[in-house]
Amino acid sequence: FTVFITFTYIKFIVPPIYESSAKLLLPENQKSSGITGIASQFGVNLGGGEVADLSSPSLFPELINSRTFAERILNERFYTELHGQELPLLTILTHNRDGLAVNRDVLIKDATDTFQGMVNFSRKGSFSLLSVSAIEPVLARDINIKVLDELQKLNRLFKSRNISERVKFIENRIEFVGIDLENSEQKLKLFREQNRQILS
Secondary structure (H helix, E strand, C coil): CHHHHHHHHHHHHCCCCEEEEEEECCCCCCECCHHHHHHHCCCCCCCCCECCCCCCHHHHHHHHCCHHHHHHHHCCEEEECCCCEEEEHHHHHHCCCCCCCCCHHHHHHHHHHHHHHHEEEEEECCEEEEEEEECCHHHHHHHHHHHHHHHHHHHHHHHHHHHHHHHHHHHHHHHHHHHHHHHHHHHHHHHHHHCHHHHC
């Protein structure tokens, strides 16, 4: 009787959950690069330890669990067999097709919690495993692809910002050092002119 009840519950009552997974090889936090050596020549200490910034792949788990990242995915449209059309993930997860019956902030909060429960990012030895669970196999696959795509976009965005900020900082430092050098040359020239008689 227990086996029959369990079989009936799993087969006909509980909806099946499908999982799509992607295995990633992410670089570790890298030691300071050659830019640190260049900056140190201009009297700038960027630190010799590990470089951890927003472009670091080690922050992917925290990034996925953030509300900002979830909202980016919730606005994307996905096709579901249940509805027979493409709908925003926010609508799919909240079962609210018109979005007017409930306050949008409440819908986003509920959908964010659901989305974060669907996505799991774990470490498996040298690899990282990104898995997405959904009620349809194609939906799970599409969400997984979209999460990977958004991670790559944000990684490129943070990396380009980081590089541009460092380049700007070094350019400003070079300009400051140049002005300092000119002032030193003027002081040296003035000193030699004032002490020419002693030198001769």
